[in-house]
Amino acid sequence: MLHKQFIRQVRPDLKSVNTRMKMQNIPSKLFKRTEYNEKVGFWSQIIIEYSWSRCSLSLSEKEISHCFHLDQKDCKTIIRHMLQSNQMQVKDDRYIITDNMKQLNKICREAHKGDDHLSIQDLQQLPIWEFLDDKPKNQNIIHEWPNFFYELKYKNNVLFGAKVK
Structure with a gap:
């Protein structure tokens, strides 16, 4: 990965x-x-x-x-x-x-429905939500790197500086 x-x-x-x-x-x-x-x-x-x-x-x-x-x-x-x-x-x-923000924008553009770990509600908690170019519209996103975000959300329980419920 x-x-x-x-x-x-x-x-x-x-x-x-x-x-x-x-x-x-x-x-x-x-x-x-x-x-x-x-x-x-x-x-x-x-x-x-x-x-x-x-x-x-x-x-x-x-x-x-x-x-x-x-x-x-x-x-x-x-x-x-x-x-x-x-x-x-x-x-x-x-x-x-900025580079990391571009990566997240790319992931959001490529997002589609599926069994993913990160939802739009999670993304809206990000301090950088308003900077995103292409805000995703579907409920489940981040299909390319689910393990990456799984570690982020479930092991660390922190999402880019914002607490995840």
Whole structure:
């Protein structure tokens, strides 16, 4: 499954992650533009993959800084870069990952009736519901990745930052 591939990519052994993260302090854009772009690009990709692997379309600034042990200055720099490059949108103090939103839009477009795990009522609880291009009209959706959303809904009992009943 696509979800499991992302987890394998995002969660390499912990020692190498800690080593890489210690070396990723973001330098000043004015003096070291190449290094700045490289490190901000690295962190942007890590944040996108992390949010997808934990089945979350949106993250708060606090979640990003605590998860990756980033100081506030670096965290704000990464978020600003992602907003400027349209990798994120802001909604109610949460940062919505644009790539993940596009994936959800694609899934909604391809949705059809069937024995699925995620309903329209579940989707309407999402913080990003109003951002969806094609809101599904049928009652059962997400036929391509039922296991992915099964883990999200039933194991974690959390749906993209919103509680599922």
